[in-house]
Amino acid sequence: MQFITSLSCLLFSWSFIAIGVEFVAPVLKERPVVEPEETLNILINHDTIMMIITLFCAAVFIMVMYGRWLKVKLAFQATTKQSFIDSLLANTREAIWIADKDREIEKINTAYSDLFGLEEDEIVGKCFKVYNDEGRNYEVENIIWQEVVKTGFWHGELWTYNKDNQRISIDMSVTRVATSQKVTGQVEVKYVGMMFDVTDRKHNEQALHQLATRDQLTDLPNRTLFIEYIKHSISTIQPSLPHIAVAFIDIDNFKKVNSSIGLLEGDEIISMVAVRLEKQLDSSISIARLGGDEFALLVPNVLCGSNPIVYIEKVILDVQLCFKQTFRIADQEVNLTTSIGVAIYPTHGTKADALMRCADTALNRVKISGRNDALIFDHVMDDITSDDLNIESELVGALNNNELSIHYQPLFHSKEERIYGFEALVRWNSKTRGLVPPGHFIEIAEQNGLIRQVDFFVLKEAFSAAQRWYDKGLMRGRIAVNISSVNFQQAEFVCQIKELVASINGNCKLIELELTETAMMIDAPTVAKNISILKSMGFTIALDDFGTGFSSLGHLKQFDIDKVKIDRSFIHEIEFNEQDRNITSVIIQLAGHLNIDVVGEGVENEQQAYLLHVMGCHHLQGYLFSRPLPEPQLMEYLKELPKTLPNVSQRMNIGR
CATH class of the missing domain: 3.30.450.20 (PAS domain)
Known part of the structure; x- marks a missing residue:
């Protein structure tokens, strides 16, 4: 800075000297040409010398004054800048x-x-x-x-x-x-x-994770966390110890016990069973409560060894031993028995859902056979699995023969008392089987690669229906379409969506895409990019079945989600189950802080609707308002809205 100041002053001085030279030059020019010996006399002319000295002194004075002014200016600027920085940091x-x-x-x-x-x-x-x-x-x-x-x-x-x-x-x-x-x-x-x-946010996330993955009554892992345990065990399996086992445990006739001794006493028995299992079984065995009176065990490969049947039989005996001792509750003695179904990896399945399905099948066979027993799964039991190949081939025909159809379920806004959207749900009315449950054929479609055709069939139908309703003035909000995680993880998925929209001239502002938590967790950067592209096209994005997986609030912010749909498993018994109410309340509050809409799925009665409404969840969906309807019936339903909605609101007792 000093160098710049000196340079500026020097240039300023030279400027004034130059001005002086310009002033003196004419004077010198007026002098006649003289001989060399007269030059000295000219130069020492008094007037000329005084003029030069005066100009030089003026230049020096200006140089000094300009230097001081520039120094003060720069110091003021530095002070002002530092004051601004200090103020910014302080505030x-x-x-x-x-x-x-x-x-x-x-x-x-x-x-x-x-x-x-x-x-x-x-x-x-x-x-x-x-x-x-x-x-x-x-x-x-x-x-x-x-x-x-x-x-x-x-x-x-x-x-x-x-x-x-x-x-x-x-x-x-x-x-x-x-x-x-x-x-x-x-x-x-x-x-x-x-x-x-971010301490508060982290505590909220941990609380939500605890509620979503732990059973509140026993503090055991719940179904969601148990599935993750199985997946982890499969991913870390060793060739030398290739077996793990999954066992389902059901307390026989527990509903009758609950009815006779009371719900609170029944909960106490459930807690006692959990404690006994933890004490009796090896500490490396994972114990979970799946819900109600059903527990599950995951026996690791280090215990199964090379011959898992031997150790599994020991586990069965240990579990049965837990129930041989009488349960004493409120001066009452209760004797219980248990039914057990077991599946072994990789003999009965190589994925978590397959092992759980096989263990459940074995458990059901025990119940059919009279209970109080244990069975290891046998493929003869699996009538559903043996029929999967037939369903797969028939599904191909269904796609070609227009056997698939779409039903639409309205979504109700409890605060504004209006229909604000719909969900498109695929139905298969097979010529040979009749109505095939969506949960069954969708799973098969995901396994054999047909799910892309199914999803795009539903999406195309939704676009067409939305435009028809819009033209008739009957459209309410958007139509939500479920997108399988299998499709969403494909690199070309977004391009395929763009091609579909272009081919049918679809209005993306009338469609909402519903994704599952599984889809979100596949490849976070790719998912975030795809969601950003889809939203730029006009789609809104909803997260379906929220609370059953491992999404965090950070993920919700990262993925720019518009809506979360609370899984129906939390709504089903919300009026009776305190844990479900707590989980639901936390989800609603946290989503509210992030300005994300919340939908309560599976609302079947007025009490459930009322509880969700007072918790702050005003977007409701379920049989209380309407079952999924074919388009013609839905049109009639929409035409009757002025008559039906006030009745729904009164039944729900929103005003009380």
């Missing part, structure tokens, strides 16, 4: 720290002090450290600084501690800032960190 809600090239803290703001309980003199001059709550300080620091050195930026979330040793979660970014000094030309490196306190 921002984000915790900010600035470190030098050696990573020593130079400055922190008020938000940093508030977050960690540290004053500026306690941290300035010290190297920036990461205090990870898992004791991996050095490892985490290395990861951060390696990334910052490599790319100039790092961002992530981590758990740490404040001055009072309270555990907090922070969202932190570290940026490398390099500036060139104008005077010396040297590059000055600093590091700027910005942190947000």
Whole structure:
């Protein structure tokens, strides 16, 4: 800066000297040409010398004054800039720290002090450290600084501690800032960190995960987490120990027991069964409560060994031993028996759902045979599985012979008392089988690759119906179409959607695409990109069956979801089951904070609708309002809306 000032002054001085020369030149030109010996007399002419001296002094004076003015101006600008930076740091809600090239803290703001309980003199001059709550300080620091050195930026979330040793979660970014000094030309490196306190959000996510993966009564893993355990065991199987076993346990005639002793006492028995199983069985066996009076076991490969039947028989005896002792509840003695069904990997299936289906089939065979027994699955039992190949071939014919049709289920807005959308549901009326359950043939279609044809058939029909209804003035909101995770993970899926829309001139603003949590978790960057493209086309995106998988709020924000649909398993007994109410309430509250709409699926009675309404879930779907209807019947339903909706609202007792 001093160099620039000196240079500016020098140029200014030369400018005035040049002006002086221009002024003096005419004077000299007026003089007659003289001989060389007269030159000295001319140069020392008094007037000329005085003029030159005056101009020179003026130039020097201006140079000095300009230099001082420029110095004051630059100092004022620097002070103003620093004041602005100080004000910005003091008033921002984000915790900010600035470190030098050696990573020593130079400055922190008020938000940093508030977050960690540290004053500026306690941290300035010290190297920036990461205090990870898992004791991996050095490892985490290395990861951060390696990334910052490599790319100039790092961002992530981590758990740490404040001055009072309270555990907090922070969202932190570290940026490398390099500036060139104008005077010396040297590059000055600093590091700027910005942190947000996300502790509350993390606690909410953990609470939701706990509610979604644990049974509230017994604290055992629930069905969702148990399936993940099976998948993990399969993925880590060893060639030398190739077997795992899945067992389903059902308490015989437990509904009658519940009716005779009471629901609370029945819950106490369930808790006692869980405790007995944990005490009796090997600690490496995973125990889960699937719901009601049904438990499940996952026997790992280290216990199954090379001959799993031997150890499974021991497990069966241990389980039966848990039920031989009388249960004492409220001065009553209750004697119980149990039925057990077992499936073995890989003999009976190589996927989690196949093993669970086989174990359930074996359990059902025990119940049919009289209960109080155990059976290991045999393929002879699996009538449904043996029929899958026939259904597969018939489904191909159904697609070609127009046996598939679409039914539409209205979605009701409880607060505004109106229909605000529909869900398109595929139906198969087979010429030989009659109505085939969607859950069965959809699963087969996903396994054999026919699901693309099924999904695009539904999507095409939905586009056509939406346009027809729109033209008639009967369209309400959007038509939601389920998209299989098998399709969504295909790289060409979005291109195929674009081709379909172009071929039928479809209006994407009338369609909503429903994805499952499985689809979201396949490849996060690709999923986020696909969703962004689909939304730019005009689609809205809904997350179906929410609460049964492992989606976090971070994922919801990352994927820019418009709507979540609470899985019907939480709604089915919401008026009786406190755990279901708690899970549902948490989902509604957290989605509300993210400005994401929530839909309650499977609403079958007024009490369920009322509970969802008072919790803040006003988008409802279920048999209470309407079953899925073929298009002609739906048109009649829509024409009768002014007559039917007030009655629905009164039955739901929204105003009470």
